Amino acid sequence: MVNVIPEGIYISDIDNKNINYSNKVLSELLQFNDFNVINLEDELKLQVANKNAENINFKRKSIKDKYGQDTYIECGEMLIEINKKMNKIGIVRDITEQVKAETIEREIEIKKKEHKIKSEFFVNISHELKTPLNVITSSNQLLEIMNKEYITKNPNSEISKSVDIVKKHTYMLMGLIDNIMDLAKLESQFHECNKDNYNIVSIVEDVCDEFSKYVGVNGIEILFDTDEEERIADVDPDDIEKIILTLLSMVIRYSYSNSIINVDLSSTRGKTNIAIKNKGGYDYDRYINDQERRSLDIGVTVAKSIIELYNGKIDIKVGSKKDIEVEIDIEVNENMQEYKKRVKLDGDDFIYTEYLRMCNF
Numbered sequence: 109m110v111n112v113i114p115e116g117i118y119i120s121d122i123d124n125k126n127i128n129y130s131n132k133v134l135s136e137l138l139q140f141n142d143f144n145v146i147n148l149e150d151e152l153k154l155q156v157a158n159k160n161a162e163n164i165n166f167k168r169k170s171i172k173d174k175y176g177q178d179t180y181i182e183c184g185e186m187l188i189e190i191n192k193k194m195n196k197i198g199i200v201r202d203i204t205e206q207v208k209a210e211t212i213e214r215e216i217e218i219k220k221k222e223h224k225i226k227s228e229f230f231v232n233i234s235h236e237l238k239t240p241l242n243v244i245t246s247s248n249q250l251l252e253i254m255n256k257e258y259i260t261k262n263p264n265s266e267i268s269k270s271v272d273i274v275k276k277h278t279y280m281l282m283g284l285i286d287n288i289m290d291l292a293k294l295e296s297q298f299h300e301c302n303k304d305n306y307n308i309v310s311i312v313e314d315v316c317d318e319f320s321k322y323v324g325v326n327g328i329e330i331l332f333d334t335d336e337e338e339r340i341a342d343v344d345p346d347d348i349e350k351i352i353l354t355l356l357s358m359v360i361r362y363s364y365s366n367s368i369i370n371v372d373l374s375s376t377r378g379k380t381n382i383a384i385k386n387k388g389g390y391d392y393d394r395y396i397n398d399q400e401r402r403s404l405d406i407g408v409t410v411a412k413s414i415i416e417l418y419n420g421k422i423d424i425k426v427g428s429k430k431d432i433e434v435e436i437d438i439e440v441n442e443n444m445q446e447y448k449k450r451v452k453l454d455g456d457d458f459i460y461t462e463y464l465r466m467c468n469f
Contacts, residue, residue, distance in 0.1 A: 116200030122187070128195070137181065137202055139174045164199065168207075180207040227292040234289045241281055248274045284403040287410050294413040301344045301417060305447040308339045308348060308380055308438060309373060314450075315352045316371050319360075327366035330356075334373040339380045340444040347414050348438075352382070354407040355422070355434045359384050361404065362395040362432075375440070382436040392429040 110117050116134030120127050166184040173179045182201040187194055252259065252271050259268045293299045316332040323330065359369055367389025374381050395401065412422050420438045427433065 116181075116198075116202075118198045118200070119188075119190070120196045120198070122194045122196055134200055137179075137200060138171070166199075166201075168203070178204075180204045224296055227296040227298075230292040231289055234285045234292075237285055238282070241278060241285070244274065245278045245282075248278065280400065280403055284406065287403060287406040290410045291406060291413065294410065299414070299417070301347060303342050303344050305340050305441070305444055306343055306345050306348075306450060307447050308341050308343065308382075308440065309334050309337060311345050311348050311450060312352055312371065312373055312382060315349055315356070319353070319356060323360055328360060328363055328369060329367075330360075330369045330371060332371045332373075336373075336375055338447075339373070339375055339440050340447045341380065341418070341438055341440040343418060343438070345450045347417070351411045351414055351422075351436065352384075354404075354411045355384055355436065358404055358408060359386050359390065359432055359434060362391045362398070364389045364391060378439060378442060380438045380440045382438070384434040384436075386432050388430050390426075390430050390432040392426055392432070 110131045111133070113131065114133060116131065116137050118127055118130040118134055164184040164186050166182045169181050169183060171179050171181060180203050182203045183198060185196050185198045188197045189195070248271060251267075252275075255267055255271075258265070259271065262268060290299070313332050313334070316330050320330045356369070356371070363369065363386050367386055370383070370385045370387075372383045372385070374383070408422075408424075415422050415436065415438070418438055420436065422437075423435045425433045425435070
């Protein structure tokens with residue numbers, strides 16, 4: 109019976125310290141090592157065996173196996189009376205895998221702390237960058253207001269061009285800072301989600317309708333189509349809006365004038381698929397050679413990280429240098445009928461800001 113126990117067991121004479129018995133597990137565990145490697149007399153206070161035998165004190169030791177590799181064991185002893193004579197009974201466990209797992213856990217914790225410090229650094233430096241950027245933005249707005257009449261009459265003047273250039277780059281830099289902060293929060297698991305049941309169809313459609321107002325001046329048309337008017341999911345509408353805006357911006361920014369962007373929403377069991385497509389009107393070469401796409405690339409990374417919070421995924425396919433398709437999958441609740449209607453604050457110009465930042469042609 110003792111030989112089927114998965115732990116090494118031995119009994120030794122307390123007077124002459126001879127090993128009177130050991131099971132097969134212990135012999136295999138110690139291999140050619142001497143029993144002295146588990147001598148714990150000087151290290152543990154032995155206790156007489158009683159009903160609370162689980163209170164045995166264990167000591168960890170490192171030994172070499174027959175290949176010279178480190179093997180970790182855990183040893184414990186207690187006193188027990190056998191035939192009116194006190195003996196030591198010992199238990200030896202192989203904890204090599206446990207020690208390896210603990211080592212990995214410690215390394216992971218160290219990496220987490222290092223990552224947290226790095227993330228906090230990026231968040232803090234992003235806040236610091238926002239202060240001078242806000243000053244530049246405010247100064248440019250003041251300059252624009254003070255010269256409003258002149259700029260209106262002379263749109264091609266140097267001052268008009270300077271105001272537009274500063275405005276464009278401050279929007280881009282602000283977006284880059286926001287994306288860095290969002291990415292740092294997501295990687296540190298500090299991203300806040302105000303989830304509730306919302307109709308994804310209306311969120312996506314509203315974004316497309318609002319965005320169409322601004323890209324229409326370039327002849328770009330956004331066509332939204334859905335196979336259902338209601339599709340309920342437990343989401344934060346701000347997250348969904350950000351994902352759609354970022355990916356829609358990526359397609360629109362590098363689309364030719366007078367091209368058509370199709371946004372199709374379809375449903376499968378437990379999933380909603382949103383496809384953003386431009387067939388024949390996408391300039392892939394322009395995307396590759398764009399030196400100002402860093403903010404967009406970070407934004408796409410943020411969007412992919414956010415969608416993972418909803419057990420979804422984003423897949424970007426470039427069929428040719430003139431075709432692109434972005435697929436977004438989101439989990440939905442097929443049994444949910446009631447949902448909240450999203451209420452946007454008056455003066456919320458997030459979509460217009462995104463247009464200026466990402467799709468300034």
